Amino acid sequence: MPTTTAPDAQFQHLMPVTARPASIFVRGQGAWLWDEAGRRYLDWLQGWAVNSLGHSPELISRALQEQSTRLLTPSPALYNLPALRLASRLCELSGFDQVFFGSTGAEANEGAIKLARKWGRVARGGAFEIVTFADAFHGRNLATMAASGKAGWDALFPPNVPGFAKARLNDLDSVLAALSPRSVAILLEPVQGEAGVRPATPEFLRALRRLCDERGLLLMFDEVQTGCARLGELFGFQHFGVEPDVMTLGKGLGGGVPISALLAKAHCSVFEHGDQGGTYAGNPLMCAVALAVLEQIGTPEFLAGVRERGAQLSQGLRELSRRHGLGEVRGAGLLWALELGRDEAAAVVERCRELGLLLNAARPHCLRFMPRLDSSEPEIAEGMRLLDQALAQGAAH
Ligand SMILES: Cc1ncc(COP(=O)(O)O)c(C=O)c1O
Structure with a gap:
């Protein structure tokens, strides 16, 4: 073939x-x-x-069948039961406080970048820069491509979205060198998947947690690939024993249907009306499937x-x-x-x-x-x- x-x-x-x-x-x-x-x-x-x-x-066919005969997409401007149930179950299982649903990993990460910038504006005097990592992969929209560290990507679609400083995984000095008074967050995959399954060390993640606490930065984990039981714990951060302030999920959350999630702790969950949205954000069909998947993979x-x-x-x-x-x-x-x-x-x-x-x-x-x-x-x-x-x-x- x-x-x-x-x-x-x-x-x-x-x-x-x-x-x-x-x-x-x-x-x-x-x-x-x-x-x-x-x-x-x-x-x-x-x-x-x-x-x-x-x-x-079968679990997904059943969830699709049941939900599709009841309610497909009311509007992102109306509440629906599967989205409310999925959000509260995810928060219960993860210890996060609030969720925004999207369809792809890139969309969840784009949301995380926007959340960090908004938090920088309201809580950190306009700080906006995010430290990200060489070889990282965060998605294929313009902001997440700039946040990624894939070789050659910076030359593909210029001009690139500004506001990302690059460090190297498991190299704390490179993180310190990338920080500036404008820094607001550190974003990384706990295991760099597309880079060839390169795990952060637990010591490195603990050091990042300490650094974020000392300097007033958000620690953000892209768990689009490592979340949803892939690493043998429901969330990758549980595998490493280091809790981020913001986490994104995608891929395995829907078990084959497009749904992603941006989760934030209350202290940095600063989106207000008009800050974020999307036609399919939290649509009941995908949320019903994700809820069924989560109940299965979380045991x-x-x-x-x-x-x-x-x-x-x-x-x-x-x-x-x-x-x-x-x-x-x-x-x-x-x-x-x-x-x-x-x-x-x-x-x-x-x-x-x-x-x-x-x-x-x-x-x-x-x-x-x-x-x-x-x-x-x-x-x-x-x-x-x-x-x-x-x-x-x-x-x-
Ligand atoms: C860690 C990570 N973040 C983000 C993405 C992008 O997700 P999507 O392709 O659903 O936009 C991927 C996809 O491979 C990924 O592995």
């Missing part, structure tokens, strides 16, 4: 914003995805760490299962790394990376796809694993078997 960049007739009306395999995917069930030709793939992309409960879980048994399968996956990856002479294995819960030591991740991904396993090359030298959170023991074993085979084929060439 070759990866295509040249438009085939049936693909020509979609803007070619990314390389895609020349197959059309028509059905997903649990861990598995089928293409039009009837080929079955073990899917460890899962919508890019989105499908917490795998493809097409102690479910979280224990994520940690157990994560231990199986990381052990398997370490074994493969040893056997094939590869590099570091890092991650937590069910978000892991394997360093290959060479720029051959794209080729390994291609061989895996031919064998029936869908994987992501987060970096040219690094594979990323994001299976569904309710993966079974045999599924993880099957993924390891297929990866082993792909790595062995590479060595044979």
Whole structure:
């Protein structure tokens, strides 16, 4: 299955914003995805760490069915029950006080940036600068691209949104050097996902918490990828034991439908009428699904299962790394990376796809694993078997 960049007739009306395999995917069930030709793939992309409960879980079909016959979108200017219930449940589970719902991770992060700037205006004498990090990924609208630290992005769509100073992950001196009297917040992913699953150390996050308290800054965690049980705790900050003032969620919150959330502690929840909004903000259809997903992924048994399968996956990856002479294995819960030591991740991904396993090359030298959170023991074993085979084929060439 070759990866295509040249438009085939049936693909020509979609803007070619990314390389895609020349197959059309028509059905997903649990861990598995089928293409039009009837080929079955073990899917460890899962919508890019989105499908917490795998493809097409019954719980989501049921929530969609029930809510869609009752109320779809009344208007963001009217209250609805699923949004009220989801907001209060999220606050209860996270310790945050207020929520704004959006549809994408970028939208939640854009909201966090606006919230920090507003708080800087009302509480910090007009401070507006946010310290963000090299290699970070916060989304693809203009503000979140400027907040991100992806190499080359600053040259794509100039002029860039100002107000972001860059530091390096796990390097406190670089954070101190990036601060100025205009600084209002520090924004980071507790584990940099798109950068190749690079975790912050707990010491670094604790030091950031102290620094924010001493200097009157907001600590903001982008948990679009690490939240919603991905790291084996319901929220990534619980895994690290460091509480931010602001947190964003997306991806796994909807389990496959578009919903995101910006959560803030009361002391910095400063939005007033007109500051933030969106046509689909808190629409009941998506909120009803997220509520059902949250009730499932938030139970102690479910979280224990994520940690157990994560231990199986990381052990398997370490074994493969040893056997094939590869590099570091890092991650937590069910978000892991394997360093290959060479720029051959794209080729390994291609061989895996031919064998029936869908994987992501987060970096040219690094594979990323994001299976569904309710993966079974045999599924993880099957993924390891297929990866082993792909790595062995590479060595044979
Ligand atoms: C940490 C993080 N933040 C933000 C985003 C952007 O989310 P979305 O693509 O839903 O806008 C992503 C997506 O990969 C992400 O991993």
